Amino acid sequence: MNKESQNWSQKLSGHLHGLQIFTLAIGGMIGITWITLLGKWIGDAGSIGALIAFVISGAIIGLVSRAYVYIANTLPVTGGEAAYAHFAIGPFAGFVTGWVLIYTYIAICAFLAISIGWVLGAIFPGVEGRVVYRLLGADVKIGTLLLGLAFTSLITVLQFRGTDMAARIQDVMTFLLIALCGAFILAGLTAGETENLKPYFELRETGWRWGGVVSVVALTPLVFGGFNFSVQALGERAPDASLKSIGRALYAAVAFGALFYVAIILSASLSAPREEILSAPLPAAAAFEAAFDSELLKNLVLGAGFLGLLTSWNACAFACARLFFFLGSQGGLPTVFARPHPRFGTPSVSILVIGLITMIGAFGGVGAIALLVGSASMTIAFAYLVVGVAAHNQSTRSMDPHGTFWNRISIIAGGFVFLTALTEPFVSRPEFHLPLSWAALLIWFVLGALIYAATLNKND
Numbered sequence: 001m002n003k004e005s006q007n008w009s010q011k012l013s014g015h016l017h018g019l020q021i022f023t024l025a026i027g028g029m030i031g032i033t034w035i036t037l038l039g040k041w042i043g044d045a046g047s048i049g050a051l052i053a054f055v056i057s058g059a060i061i062g063l064v065s066r067a068y069v070y071i072a073n074t075l076p077v078t079g080g081e082a083a084y085a086h087f088a089i090g091p092f093a094g095f096v097t098g099w100v101l102i103y104t105y106i107a108i109c110a111f112l113a114i115s116i117g118w119v120l121g122a123i124f125p126g127v128e129g130r131v132v133y134r135l136l137g138a139d140v141k142i143g144t145l146l147l148g149l150a151f152t153s154l155i156t157v158l159q160f161r162g163t164d165m166a167a168r169i170q171d172v173m174t175f176l177l178i179a180l181c182g183a184f185i186l187a188g189l190t191a192g193e194t195e196n197l198k199p200y201f202e203l204r205e206t207g208w209r210w211g212g213v214v215s216v217v218a219l220t221p222l223v224f225g226g227f228n229f230s231v232q233a234l235g236e237r238a239p240d241a242s243l244k245s246i247g248r249a250l251y252a253a254v255a256f257g258a259l260f261y262v263a264i265i266l267s268a269s270l271s272a273p274r275e276e277i278l279s280a281p282l283p284a285a286a287a288f289e290a291a292f293d294s295e296l297l298k299n300l301v302l303g304a305g306f307l308g309l310l311t312s313w314n315a316c317a318f319a320c321a322r323l324f325f326f327l328g329s330q331g332g333l334p335t336v337f338a339r340p341h342p343r344f345g346t347p348s349v350s351i352l353v354i355g356l357i358t359m360i361g362a363f364g365g366v367g368a369i370a371l372l373v374g375s376a377s378m379t380i381a382f383a384y385l386v387v388g389v390a391a392h393n394q395s396t397r398s399m400d401p402h403g404t405f406w407n408r409i410s411i412i413a414g415g416f417v418f419l420t421a422l423t424e425p426f427v428s429r430p431e432f433h434l435p436l437s438w439a440a441l442l443i444w445f446v447l448g449a450l451i452y453a454a455t456l457n458k459n460d
Helices: 003-009 018-030 038-045 047-074 082-089 089-125 142-160 163-191 211-217 220-236 243-271 274-279 283-292 294-328 346-361 366-371 376-397 401-428 436-459
Strands: 131-135 138-141
Touching: 018 089, 018 220, 018 243, 018 294, 038 047, 038 211, 038 243, 038 283, 047 138, 047 211, 047 220, 047 243, 047 346, 047 376, 047 401, 082 089, 082 220, 082 294, 082 376, 089 142, 089 243, 089 294, 089 346, 089 366, 089 376, 131 142, 131 366, 138 366, 142 163, 142 274, 142 294, 142 346, 163 243, 163 283, 163 294, 211 401, 220 376, 220 436, 243 274, 243 283, 274 283, 283 294, 283 366, 294 346, 376 401
Parallel strands: none
Antiparallel strands: 131 138
16 A cells, blocks of 8 residues: 555544444445335346345355455555545546445435335334425425435434444444344244245246346345445554454455345245235335234334434445545545544545435435436446456556456456446336436536546646
8 A cells, every 4th residue: 555545544533343344334235225126126036036136146246345355455545446446547537436436325325315204104104294395206295304304414413423433333223233134034934935935037028037137136236235335444444453354344244245135035025925025115014014914023124124224324424425535635526525524533524515415315205216326236336347457457566366366257247247237227128218317427427527627727
């Protein structure tokens, strides 16, 4: 690691160990997608098809994570993918990677701010309140909006007041989440019926049985994307936290995430007939309620979803703030983003900006969800590919043939996921069209180009 990376990465205060890296990664991965998208996975691929898709996805992410662990050992700094691209490929590559991920992470934060009222409304009917306006074809309700704004404020304050505090709370929420999920997964596996697994595969109109499996695999970056949130924190690890322990924590998180998704799909599929799962607005909760005729168990699932939402949100906001901090420190964004708070040692300006933009996104309501997260799989997969290239460059420079071989495998794995995510919108809708998420991302790129050019001119 060069002196340039050492100097700025030490500005943030934090004392994170492997446990915090693990919980940041797990909290990012086990969010709310399993509650909202379970029906889509089973509907697209069938019960066994969805299981196979997640086994494939877990293996792919395992290969991608090798590149993350490799380059993290040579560049254990704040900034994650943006820092790796900056130092191993070039400054412009670092800015593009960081800017793309900032868009993605803020979009995910806004999605979670919108979803908080959705989940709590399922637990406490009526909390969503009355409709105050319509936007993008959907109603926006006052209770949902206020809940989104309130929890955005809470997450922002938590992030603002210190890395260690955010990490400790993440530990508690993550292990409570694991305990809750373990309870209803065990219930489904022990009391479910194998007849409910049929059909094992979904047969597409084209007759292509594996088409649905490919569609689910295309969501790999979105579902597993949280594992890479933790690499943003490596510049804030404790002095006695070895890089080897950090690498083990990252591998363990990926393996645990894959196991969790396989278990939740199998447990829910055993618990209720396919038709009941597909017709429910929150399929995971509906599956367990139908199986055990228990409102309590349904609320247990929703409670786990609520915790998963908070852990994912906390990890995502944490990662996004470090990207802002890195780009500010390297001249890609105004230097105000690289000024740590004098008391708390956090990237306070970045945290406040993320909170503000998240609040603005919350006003978009449910209709904005597709726009906000539609490009997430594509952009996160792009980051996977960049990290593979950066790790390959590092291993080539150090003349490490073993590392070079595995980093090439990581490039292939990341490239496969990226191309799958890139083409999926056109496979699902074969007619020529510009996905709305692509249009939003294009606008973000134009904004980034203007800011980058203005910042360079000011620095000159």
